[in-house]
Amino acid sequence: MSFDAELGPINYIVVTFASAPVPNAGLEGIQRLVDQGRIVVLDIEFVAKDVGGEVSRVSASDVGAPEFEGASAQLIDDDDLAVVAESLHSGGIGLVVVYEDLTLLPALAAWEAEGANVVAEGPVSVDDLVGALGASDDD
Numbered sequence: 001m002s003f004d005a006e007l008g009p010i011n012y013i014v015v016t017f018a019s020a021p022v023p024n025a026g027l028e029g030i031q032r033l034v035d036q037g038r039i040v041v042l043d044i045e046f047v048a049k050d051v052g053g054e055v056s057r058v059s060a061s062d063v064g065a066p067e068f069e070g071a072s073a074q075l076i077d078d079d080d081l082a083v084v085a086e087s088l089h090s091g092g093i094g095l096v097v098v099y100e101d102l103t104l105l106p107a108l109a110a111w112e113a114e115g116a117n118v119v120a121e122g123p124v125s126v127d128d129l130v131g132a133l134g135a136s137d138d139d
Helices: 025-035 078-087 105-113 126-138
Strands: 009-019 037-048 055-058 093-103
Touching: 025 037, 025 126, 037 078, 055 078, 078 093
Parallel strands: none
Antiparallel strands: 009 093, 037 055, 037 093
16 A cells, blocks of 8 residues: 555535525635645535536536636536535535645645654544444443
8 A cells, every 4th residue: 555645635525505606605615725735625526406406517616606616627527516416405406525634745745754654544524433433431
Protein backbone atom coordinates (compact mmCIF):
# COMPACT_ATOMS: atom_id res chain seq x y z
CA MET A 1 0.00 0.00 0.00
CA SER A 2 1.37 3.44 -0.84
CA PHE A 3 0.33 6.90 0.10
CA ASP A 4 0.96 10.16 -1.75
CA ALA A 5 1.41 12.97 0.79
CA GLU A 6 0.85 15.46 -2.03
CA LEU A 7 -2.82 14.56 -2.08
CA GLY A 8 -5.13 14.86 0.89
CA PRO A 9 -8.11 12.61 1.58
CA ILE A 10 -10.92 12.99 -0.96
CA ASN A 11 -14.40 13.15 0.55
CA TYR A 12 -17.91 13.98 -0.51
CA ILE A 13 -21.07 15.18 1.12
CA VAL A 14 -24.65 15.11 -0.13
CA VAL A 15 -27.13 17.62 1.27
CA THR A 16 -30.78 17.88 0.32
CA PHE A 17 -33.16 20.83 0.43
CA ALA A 18 -36.93 20.90 0.11
CA SER A 19 -36.79 23.35 -2.79
CA ALA A 20 -34.81 26.12 -4.45
CA PRO A 21 -33.35 28.54 -3.71
CA VAL A 22 -30.82 26.75 -1.53
CA PRO A 23 -29.68 28.55 1.63
CA ASN A 24 -26.31 30.24 1.13
CA ALA A 25 -24.84 29.96 4.65
CA GLY A 26 -23.43 26.47 4.06
CA LEU A 27 -22.06 27.41 0.66
CA GLU A 28 -20.42 30.47 2.22
CA GLY A 29 -18.86 28.12 4.80
CA ILE A 30 -17.41 26.01 2.00
CA GLN A 31 -15.99 29.13 0.38
CA ARG A 32 -14.35 30.13 3.69
CA LEU A 33 -12.70 26.69 3.94
CA VAL A 34 -11.37 27.12 0.40
CA ASP A 35 -10.13 30.65 1.15
CA GLN A 36 -8.39 29.37 4.31
CA GLY A 37 -6.61 26.68 2.29
CA ARG A 38 -8.23 23.87 4.29
CA ILE A 39 -10.01 22.21 1.34
CA VAL A 40 -9.99 22.17 -2.44
CA VAL A 41 -13.40 21.73 -4.03
CA LEU A 42 -13.13 19.24 -6.87
CA ASP A 43 -16.79 19.27 -7.87
CA ILE A 44 -20.08 20.85 -6.88
CA GLU A 45 -23.22 19.46 -8.46
CA PHE A 46 -26.81 20.53 -7.98
CA VAL A 47 -29.52 17.97 -8.69
CA ALA A 48 -33.26 18.56 -8.97
CA LYS A 49 -36.21 16.19 -8.85
CA ASP A 50 -39.32 17.39 -10.66
CA VAL A 51 -42.94 16.55 -9.83
CA GLY A 52 -42.81 13.58 -12.21
CA GLY A 53 -39.82 12.10 -10.39
CA GLU A 54 -37.34 12.96 -13.14
CA VAL A 55 -33.88 13.80 -11.79
CA SER A 56 -31.46 16.09 -13.57
CA ARG A 57 -28.42 18.23 -13.00
CA VAL A 58 -29.21 21.90 -12.71
CA SER A 59 -27.00 24.94 -12.75
CA ALA A 60 -25.97 26.76 -9.61
CA SER A 61 -27.81 29.83 -10.88
CA ASP A 62 -31.02 27.80 -11.19
CA VAL A 63 -30.98 27.10 -7.44
CA GLY A 64 -29.96 30.56 -6.25
CA ALA A 65 -26.20 30.01 -5.96
CA PRO A 66 -24.77 31.86 -8.96
CA GLU A 67 -21.39 32.31 -7.24
CA PHE A 68 -20.86 28.56 -7.71
CA GLU A 69 -21.62 28.63 -11.42
CA GLY A 70 -18.78 26.82 -13.18
CA ALA A 71 -17.82 24.75 -10.11
CA SER A 72 -19.27 21.61 -11.68
CA ALA A 73 -16.59 19.23 -12.91
CA GLN A 74 -19.17 16.49 -13.53
CA LEU A 75 -17.27 13.91 -11.47
CA ILE A 76 -20.67 12.63 -10.35
CA ASP A 77 -21.93 9.98 -12.75
CA ASP A 78 -25.46 8.73 -13.41
CA ASP A 79 -25.19 6.04 -10.72
CA ASP A 80 -24.25 8.72 -8.17
CA LEU A 81 -27.18 10.85 -9.33
CA ALA A 82 -29.52 7.91 -8.79
CA VAL A 83 -28.31 7.61 -5.18
CA VAL A 84 -28.92 11.33 -4.60
CA ALA A 85 -32.34 11.02 -6.24
CA GLU A 86 -33.42 8.43 -3.66
CA SER A 87 -33.10 11.10 -0.96
CA LEU A 88 -35.00 13.80 -2.84
CA HIS A 89 -38.67 14.56 -2.58
CA SER A 90 -40.60 15.98 -5.52
CA GLY A 91 -39.38 19.54 -6.07
CA GLY A 92 -36.28 18.88 -3.97
CA ILE A 93 -32.72 19.96 -4.64
CA GLY A 94 -29.61 17.93 -3.88
CA LEU A 95 -26.13 19.34 -3.48
CA VAL A 96 -23.08 17.12 -3.92
CA VAL A 97 -19.67 18.47 -2.95
CA VAL A 98 -16.51 16.47 -3.69
CA TYR A 99 -13.49 17.94 -1.94
CA GLU A 100 -9.88 17.30 -0.99
CA ASP A 101 -9.04 17.81 2.67
CA LEU A 102 -5.72 19.66 2.95
CA THR A 103 -5.53 20.06 6.72
CA LEU A 104 -3.01 17.27 7.42
CA LEU A 105 -0.75 17.74 4.39
CA PRO A 106 1.85 19.89 6.22
CA ALA A 107 2.20 17.26 8.98
CA LEU A 108 2.43 14.44 6.42
CA ALA A 109 5.06 16.32 4.41
CA ALA A 110 7.10 16.91 7.60
CA TRP A 111 6.97 13.23 8.53
CA GLU A 112 7.92 12.22 5.00
CA ALA A 113 10.88 14.66 5.08
CA GLU A 114 11.98 12.98 8.30
CA GLY A 115 11.92 9.55 6.69
CA ALA A 116 8.56 8.33 7.93
CA ASN A 117 6.15 6.32 5.79
CA VAL A 118 2.40 6.68 5.95
CA VAL A 119 1.15 3.15 5.40
CA ALA A 120 -2.61 3.60 5.53
CA GLU A 121 -5.28 6.25 5.49
CA GLY A 122 -8.97 6.39 4.84
CA PRO A 123 -12.36 7.43 6.06
CA VAL A 124 -13.99 6.16 9.23
CA SER A 125 -17.75 5.81 8.95
CA VAL A 126 -19.84 7.47 11.61
CA ASP A 127 -21.60 4.15 12.28
CA ASP A 128 -18.24 2.42 12.88
CA LEU A 129 -17.14 5.22 15.22
CA VAL A 130 -20.38 5.12 17.21
CA GLY A 131 -20.10 1.34 17.41
CA ALA A 132 -16.52 1.52 18.66
CA LEU A 133 -17.41 4.16 21.24
CA GLY A 134 -20.34 2.06 22.40
CA ALA A 135 -18.14 -1.03 22.67
CA SER A 136 -15.57 0.84 24.76
CA ASP A 137 -18.35 1.94 27.18
CA ASP A 138 -19.13 -1.73 27.82
CA ASP A 139 -15.54 -2.52 28.88
